[in-house]
Amino acid sequence: MKGQKFPDILRKRTDEILENWVKRQLPLAGKGGITPDELRRQCAEFLNLLENVMQSGASSPDDPKMAPIVEFLKEVSRDRVMKGFSPTETAAFIFSLKEIVLPMLQPLAKNEETFSSEVMPLSLLLDQMGLLTFEQYLNNREEVIARQQLDMTELSTPVVKIWDGILALPLIGTLDSRRTMTVMEKLLQKIVDTTATVAILDITGVPTVDTLVANHIMKTVAATRLLGAEVIITGVSPAIAQTIVHLGVDLSGIQTRATMADGLKLALRMTKQQMTEEARNGVNLLEKGIAATQAAQARKGRS
Amino acid sequence: MEKIPIIKVGDTLLVSIQTDLQDQIAMTMQTDLLGRIEQTSARGVIIDISVVDIVDSFLGRVLSETASMARIMNAVVVVVGIQPSVAITLVELGLELKQIPTALNVERGLQLLRERIAWEDHAVADDAESRELGREEERARNGHG
Numbered sequence: 060m061k062g063q064k065f066p067d068i069l070r071k072r073t074d075e076i077l078e079n080w081v082k083r084q085l086p087l088a089g090k091g092g093i094t095p096d097e098l099r100r101q102c103a104e105f106l107n108l109l110e111n112v113m114q115s116g117a118s119s120p121d122d123p124k125m126a127p128i129v130e131f132l133k134e135v136s137r138d139r140v141m142k143g144f145s146p147t148e149t150a151a152f153i154f155s156l157k158e159i160v161l162p163m164l165q166p167l168a169k170n171e172e173t174f175s176s177e178v179m180p181l182s183l184l185l186d187q188m189g190l191l192t193f194e195q196y197l198n199n200r201e202e203v204i205a206r207q208q209l210d211m212t213e214l215s216t217p218v219v220k221i222w223d224g225i226l227a228l229p230l231i232g233t234l235d236s237r238r239t240m241t242v243m244e245k246l247l248q249k250i251v252d253t254t255a256t257v258a259i260l261d262i263t264g265v266p267t268v269d270t271l272v273a274n275h276i277m278k279t280v281a282a283t284r285l286l287g288a289e290v291i292i293t294g295v296s297p298a299i300a301q302t303i304v305h306l307g308v309d310l311s312g313i314q315t316r317a318t319m320a321d322g323l324k325l326a327l328r329m330t331k332q333q334m335t336e337e338a339r340n341g342v343n344l345l346e347k348g349i350a351a352t353q354a355a356q357a358r359k360g361r362s
Numbered sequence: 363m364e365k366i367p368i369i370k371v372g373d374t375l376l377v378s379i380q381t382d383l384q385d386q387i388a389m390t391m392q393t394d395l396l397g398r399i400e401q402t403s404a405r406g407v408i409i410d411i412s413v414v415d416i417v418d419s420f421l422g423r424v425l426s427e428t429a430s431m432a433r434i435m436n437a438v439v440v441v442v443g444i445q446p447s448v449a450i451t452l453v454e455l456g457l458e459l460k461q462i463p464t465a466l467n468v469e470r471g472l473q474l475l476r477e478r479i480a481w482e483d484h485a486v487a488d489d490a491e492s493r494e495l496g497r498e499e500e501r502a503r504n505g506h507g
Contacts, residue, residue: 250446282452285448286449
């Protein structure tokens with residue numbers, strides 16, 4: 060029997076296995092920029108690691124001795140996710156090896172004893188490794204999705220300083236609690252950073268406004284006021300105006316405009332108004348002063 | 363016990379809170395502040411809470427009540443330096459402090475105070491002026507009559 064067990068077969072017929080294995084996977088090689096050379100290198104490394112593992116007698120991916128091979132598989136799997144392989148194509152890396160190796164163990168499979176001591180454990184081990192690549196594939200995919208989600212929340216809520224003391228915040232997409240918190244935090248921080256006095260909240264890109272969204276907007280407005288700034292809401296479409304009135308949401312305390320341009324006009328007036336008011340006060344004082352002097356002179360002239 | 367310093371700058375009182383406000387300290391501050399308003403006949407008060415990290419419903423109420431009390435004594439209270447996180451908490455608590463004017467920092471607060479006081483004086487002066495005019499007209503009518 061000696062010389063026919065899998066570790067021996069693997070050692071003696073490495074080149075043959077490698078050749079067949081690579082050939083089997085070649086149809087995938089063109090995809091995603093993975094070259095046949097790279098594929099061959101990966102396969103060779105895996106066979107090398109597998110041989111080491113078989114010699115160490117480890118039989119489950121949980122075994123610490125398996126750590127190098129598990130790491131390697133994770134790496135391969137990650138690489139394939141990035142290159143746009145499908146889950147099946149990724150798992151095929153291991154399962155195609157199984158297709159090649161198992162026929163070689165045909166003689167062992169005929170004997171009941173060697174079947175349960177050699178063929179079965181190997182088959183199980185390869186299956187587990189295949190599943191590992193698959194699981195890793197899913198993990199990587201989820202990581203990518205989570206990162207994209209974060210990016211979307213970040214990217215879809217830019218706070219822009221569009222004029223001295225005026226910030227613009229074009230909202231795009233559906234407003235949920237999490238996004239509103241991001242929006243509110245970013246807006247408030249920007250107000251502190253730029254000492255802006257007016258913020259234009261543009262909701263052109265918000266498809267629907269329900270009571271929850273309206274509530275979120277009201278909270279943002281209230282928080283902004285606590286920092287001493289005013290909010291103008293712009294981009295209120297006819298449909299949204301209808302919904303807001305039908306829902307009975309009270310926006311009476313908030314300045315609203317149909318378009319961003321109108322909002323900017325209003326914001327400019329609001330920031331300039333402080334100046335004109337001051338100027339007006341000055342002019343009034345001046346006029347009063349002049350009147351008083353004239354009156355005094357008139358009295359002096361009479362006496 | 364710890365006390366909040368109240369600084370007089372011109373006709374404005376500056377209350378700079380440099381510690382987290384315990385309930386008792388807040389109440390003492392309210393009493394002290396009203397006393398100082400009486401002493402100095404200040405027209406404006408700026409309460410700077412930029413160092414305060416925690417504003418609970420009690421403190422929110424103390425602030426708005428202090429503002430109303432000062433109002434009766436003819437002083438305008440402006441709260442400045444509310445941190446973004448504090449603003450969010452206050453709004454979530456439903457404390458929008460609508461009756462208190464707020465500003466971003468002390469500088470803005472002073473500006474806001476000046477505007478408010480000027481506006482009030484203006485209104486009072488207009489009032490007095492129109493009353494004076496009325497009296498003159500009356501005198502003129504009496505003189506003719």
